[in-house]
Amino acid sequence: MAWYDEDSFLTRSFGPSKFAIIITTLILICLPILTHFFFYRAKSPSSIPRFLVCGPSNSGKTAIVTNFERQTSTAQTHTSIEPTTILAVLPPSTRSSSARYRSLNDPQAQALQPLLLVDTPGHAKLRRHAFTALENSTSPLSGIIFVVDAANLSSERRDDESISGLSDSASYLHDILLALQKTSATRKKPLKLLVAANKMDVFTALPVSMVKGVLEGEIARTRETRARGLATDGAEEETDILGEDLGVKFRFDVLEEFGVEVEVIGGNVEGDELETEKWWDWVARLL
Structure with a gap:
């Protein structure tokens, strides 16, 4: 047939x-x-975005994490000695990047956007927890929030507390950025780091532009000191120098070459008038 x-x-x-x-x-x-x-x-459910929260002691890390969790005035906090992971949700007034162009009536746009905040201790002997989180390849980070006390960074004040506050913050941030630089080849896309300049409501707090400037200047001095130490030990390598080229003035934007984007944003989580909207907007851009 x-x-x-x-x-x-x-x-x-x-x-x-x-x-x-x-x-x-x-x-x-x-x-x-x-x-x-x-x-x-048939798609497997997407994992909840994770944000590492780190910074020196007394900068307000736990206060920020608590505020993000409760979205209200922060209760009294205490110094952390172990990392803590907290589940938070994006405020209804803040739209994530993935839902920004959706209709307000779209169920996906109305759904709560969860995120995990990994709060790590700020004491120098306990900062290893933050670096362990950076090295955890099974749970990649969506972003990093590095908290500094904007009222304790003034280079004009000569008391021991302010000097140690600036040098300690810059040294810790230097080490975080260097660790990210060394692992840049393993990331598929740029990793964003927020320097959250906290306590902007305090009279002695520096403006955001000055916070950025003093941190960049102190980090530049830190990397030069470290480079001299490496040269003395006979173990100097470019990968051990932040930015790799000491001949180039250090600025945060030199790290974009290594897939690290740094942004400095001010705010505060204590007092009668909280200022966290800009921090939430930064988080929302990564969701």
Whole structure:
């Protein structure tokens, strides 16, 4: 029997018969359903974005994490000695980057956007927890929030507390940035770091532009001191120098070459008038 015979399958399929109508109807109904299940239902659920929160002691890390969790005035906190992971959700007034162009009536846009905040101790002997989180390849970070006390960075004040506050913050931030520089080859996309200049409501707090400037200047001095120490030990390597080129003035933007984008944003989580909106906006851009 030839393919064009009256009784052939193709002839009956394309002819005006009940068989052809039934087959066509089944295809029209089943194909969209199967496609939907294949592309959406078969997907594994996406993991919750993780943000590392680090910084020196008394900078306000736990206060920020608590505020993000409760989205209210911060309760009294205490110094952390172990890392703590807290589940928070994006405020309804802040839209994530993935939902920014969705309709307000879209269920996806109205759904709460969860995120995990990993609060790490700021004491020098306990900072290893932050570097362990950086090295955890099984749970990649969506971003890093490095908290500094903007009221304790003034280079004009000569008391021991302010000097140690600036040098300690810059030294810790230097080490975090250097660790990110060394692992830049393992990342598929740039990693963003927020320097959260906290306590901007305090009278002695530096403006955001000055916070950025004093940190860059102190980090530059730290890397020069470290480079001299490496040279003395006979173990100097470019990978051990932040930015790798001491001949280039250090600024945060030199790290973009290594897939690290640094942004400094001010705010505060204590007092009657909280200022956290800009920090939330930064987080929302990464979701």
